[in-house]
Amino acid sequence: MAKPIVSMINVEKWYGRNHVIKNCNLNIMEGEFLTLLGPSGCGKTTTLRMISGFELPTSGIIRVEGESVEKKEPYERDVNTVFQNYALFPNMNVFDNVAYGLKVKKVPKDEIAERVDKMLKLVQLDGFGKRRINQMSGGQKQRVAIARALINRPKVLLLDEPLGALDLKLRKQMQIELKRLQRKLGITFVYVTHDQEEALTMSDRIAVINEGVIDQIDVPQKIYNHPATRFVAGFIGESNILDAVVLGKNDTGIQVGTEAGNAIGVSDDETIETGDAVSIAVRPEDTLFSKERQPGFSIRGVVKDHVFVGNLVKMMVILNDGTEFKINRFNEDDMIEPGQVIYLYWEKEKGKVLKTRSLVNTDSHRDIKGGDEDEEEGYAAEA
Amino acid sequence: MKKKDMQPKPKARRDKKTAKARLASIVMNGPITIWSILFIIVPVIILAVMSFMSKGPLGIVVYKPTLENYRNIFSSMYFNVIKESLIIAFWTTVLTILIGYPFAAIMAKMKAKTSSLFMILLMIPMWVSGLVIIYSFVILFNQSGILNTILMKIGLISKPLNMLYNHFSVTVGMLYMFMPFSVLPMYSSIEKLDPALIEASKDLGAGPVRTFFKVQLPLTAPGIFAAVLLTFIPCIGYYMVTDMLGGGTNMMIGNLIYRQFTISRNWPFGAALAMVLAIVILLMVWIYKKVGGNLDDLG
Ligand SMILES: Nc1ncnc2c1ncn2[C@@H]1O[C@H](COP(=O)(O)OP(=O)(O)OP(=O)(O)O)[C@@H](O)[C@H]1O
Ligand SMILES: [Mg+2]
Numbered sequence: 308m309a310k311p312i313v314s315m316i317n318v319e320k321w322y323g324r325n326h327v328i329k330n331c332n333l334n335i336m337e338g339e340f341l342t343l344l345g346p347s348g349c350g351k352t353t354t355l356r357m358i359s360g361f362e363l364p365t366s367g368i369i370r371v372e373g374e375s376v377e378k379k380e381p382y383e384r385d386v387n388t389v390f391q392n393y394a395l396f397p398n399m400n401v402f403d404n405v406a407y408g409l410k411v412k413k414v415p416k417d418e419i420a421e422r423v424d425k426m427l428k429l430v431q432l433d434g435f436g437k438r439r440i441n442q443m444s445g446g447q448k449q450r451v452a453i454a455r456a457l458i459n460r461p462k463v464l465l466l467d468e469p470l471g472a473l474d475l476k477l478r479k480q481m482q483i484e485l486k487r488l489q490r491k492l493g494i495t496f497v498y499v500t501h502d503q504e505e506a507l508t509m510s511d512r513i514a515v516i517n518e519g520v521i522d523q524i525d526v527p528q529k530i531y532n533h534p535a536t537r538f539v540a541g542f543i544g545e546s547n548i549l550d551a552v553v554l555g556k557n558d559t560g561i562q563v564g565t566e567a568g569n570a571i572g573v574s575d576d577e578t579i580e581t582g583d584a585v586s587i588a589v590r591p592e593d594t595l596f597s598k599e600r601q602p603g604f605s606i607r608g609v610v611k612d613h614v615f616v617g618n619l620v621k622m623m624v625i626l627n628d629g630t631e632f633k634i635n636r637f638n639e640d641d642m643i644e645p646g647q648v649i650y651l652y653w654e655k656e657k658g659k660v661l662k663t664r665s666l667v668n669t670d671s672h673r674d675i676k677g678g679d680e681d682e683e684e685g686y687a688a689e690a
Numbered sequence: 691m692k693k694k695d696m697q698p699k700p701k702a703r704r705d706k707k708t709a710k711a712r713l714a715s716i717v718m719n720g721p722i723t724i725w726s727i728l729f730i731i732v733p734v735i736i737l738a739v740m741s742f743m744s745k746g747p748l749g750i751v752v753y754k755p756t757l758e759n760y761r762n763i764f765s766s767m768y769f770n771v772i773k774e775s776l777i778i779a780f781w782t783t784v785l786t787i788l789i790g791y792p793f794a795a796i797m798a799k800m801k802a803k804t805s806s807l808f809m810i811l812l813m814i815p816m817w818v819s820g821l822v823i824i825y826s827f828v829i830l831f832n833q834s835g836i837l838n839t840i841l842m843k844i845g846l847i848s849k850p851l852n853m854l855y856n857h858f859s860v861t862v863g864m865l866y867m868f869m870p871f872s873v874l875p876m877y878s879s880i881e882k883l884d885p886a887l888i889e890a891s892k893d894l895g896a897g898p899v900r901t902f903f904k905v906q907l908p909l910t911a912p913g914i915f916a917a918v919l920l921t922f923i924p925c926i927g928y929y930m931v932t933d934m935l936g937g938g939t940n941m942m943i944g945n946l947i948y949r950q951f952t953i954s955r956n957w958p959f960g961a962a963l964a965m966v967l968a969i970v971i972l973l974m975v976w977i978y979k980k981v982g983g984n985l986d987d988l989g
Contacts, residue, residue, distance in 0.1 A: 359893060361889055361892075380892070380897075381889070381892040381893055382892045382893070382894075382895045382896055382897055387893055387894065388889075388890070388893045390886050390889070390890055391886075392884075392886065394884065394886035394887050394889070394890040395890075396887060396890070396891075396904075396905060396909075397909070398905075398908040398909055407891070407894050407896070407904075408894035408895055411894060411895040411896045411900065412895060455894070456893075456894075459894065459895070
């Protein structure tokens with residue numbers, strides 16, 4: 308099996324009185340595509356910068372290939388970074404930018420020329436060597452930045468939101484290309500994003516970070532289908548999350564009571580006991596409804612409205628306690644007219660019972676998503 | 691007028707807007723244009739014409755065209771003054787850059803609060819009368835001045851050093867007067883430099899020295915060029931320092947020009963000197979533009 312190429316052991320980071328990274332234990336495996344995913348300000352960049360050497364951990368150990376690197380300067384570490392806004396040298400042309408790392412290492416001239424040409428071909432910038440940086444488009448700059456880092460054959464490539472400044476279409480295309488490059492070269496990628504879709508499509512594993520704590524680290528399917536915390540359930544995909552108390556636990560599932568009524572769910576967490584304060588999360592597409600009460604469920608609501616969004620119909624239900632509950636269907640015929648009273652239920656496997664680990668405001672991810680879209684528009688306009 | 695305002699005709703309104711804009715631009719630019727014609731262009735023309743006239747008895751300008759003044763400039767005595775002032779200006783510039791760049795770089799790294807404090811300290815020579823500052827240098831460098839007294843007290847020297855009225859005192863005085871003009875443009879270009887570029891260089895394996903010469907220096911070069919111009923040019927023409935700290939042995943072109951208009955009362959010759967100085971300056975600005983400098987950086 309693969310061995311860890313980067314290990315972070317009990318790493319803590321404080322900025323003044325701001326505790327930014329809290330007891331981080333992370334093993335990054337050789338050759339994997341690991342994504343650090345989390346909302347703005349959760350500590351993704353800080354984590355990357357500690358690996359690359361631009362920030363020192365307040366305490367803890369960071370190992371690259373088993374060797375402790377905390378005392379090493381950035382230029383002594385065998386990792387390379389693709390910076391958020393490319394950080395290409397504007398005083399050099401494309402060739403010189405890509406060749407920079409090799410020139411530093413005093414690689415012979417003809418070998419440099421050969422390797423740069425090969426690398427430019429690999430990122431589909433054949434013949435762009437003589438171009439000045441300010442004559443390149445956003446997507447092209449991105450490729451130069453990737454080529455400049457990859458040509459050094461780093462053990463680990465760190466990418467800090469490398470596609471954040473590109474428009475949606477280019478972004479999708481670059482996602483595929485990056486994945487292709489990573490497979491082809493077999494280099495370990497540590498990728499930072501706050502775009503969950505990007506994380507789900509590209510990664511071998513995802514580490515979901517919540518205010519400096521890695522809430523869950525697992526393969527995308529597991530993250531999506533088996534969120535470990537309320538935060539992960541709310542951050543990855545859409546979820547309806549209700550505060551609840553465990554009423555009972557048996558072979559058929561966990562019975563919980565919420566302010567709006569009772570429900571049934573399951574949990575991967577065996578430590579959950581009757582009386583625990585929990586959350587129950589269910590995805591809009593997994594939520595079923597009927598005119599009658601279903602056994603084990605007593606959540607009742609009034610249909611508020613539905614909206615048609617492309618291939619999807621979204622229905623909003625107001626529960627007894629005033630909470631809004633989302634339901635998604637592919638077919639409008641499956642929906643119920645506004646004003647009607649319905650009972651909600653789901654297959655018990657679809658209801659995830661999660662221990663309330665920390666006081667996390669699950670609504671906050673929506674604000675952040677809103678901010679994202681604005682950002683994208685801004686960047687698109689710029690490009 | 692008011693009636694017209696009420697009519698909601700979009701086109702008419704747009705026409706009015708451009709007319710308004712034009713009026714605004716005349717109001718805004720008019721006085722400046724008149725001012726620069728009156729006080730810059732007209733005097734330069736007068737000076738240019740005067741430089742081709744002859745000097746009459748008692749310092750009267752005689753309107754008889756001649757090239758004599760320009761020929762005179764290249765006579766050995768005057769040429770020596772020009773050479774001398776270029777050398778002083780050169781060393782002043784080199785030293786202000788060498789001292790100013792690290793100073794600017796350190797300031798760019800400081801927190802905003804601390805850097806603005808240093809900025810104020812740096813600006814002092816610009817606010818305080820040059821005369822006062824230069825005179826304080828006389829007190830400092832005198833044979834029985836503060837510096838000599840201290841050096842002798844601690845036993846570093848046995849006889850007072852000759853620090854006044856030579857190249858040393860002139861250069862130190864010039865350095866002090868021109869440091870802000872040198873540091874400010876360099877500070878602004880270092881501050882504008884994206885720190886990610888420095889990090890990118892280190893990330894690619896380059897140490898601090900290489901990073902400085904390959905990335906930081908080339909990218910802040912426009913600031914250095916601006917600093918060179920802002921120090922070198924005024925330095926050539928600045929006569930106060932050489933007058934008081936040079937003791938008449940060191941003259942700048944500025945001193946020479948000043949004397950032509952006052953003591954020697956040879957206005958046409960002074961005008962010719964001023965024209966030569968102006969042409970040298972224009973040439974330098976032109977070179978600065980050629981190497982890609984931004985004129986706005988010169989303030
Ligand atoms: N140099 C610094 N000094 C002080 N605080 C900092 C510094 N850099 C980051 N922080 C703080 O550390 C926290 C984590 O920042 P970080 O840049 O790692 O977030 P991020 O997850 O990369 O966010 P984003 O998605 O917005 O880039 C934030 O609260 C930020 O304000
Ligand atoms: Mg970041």
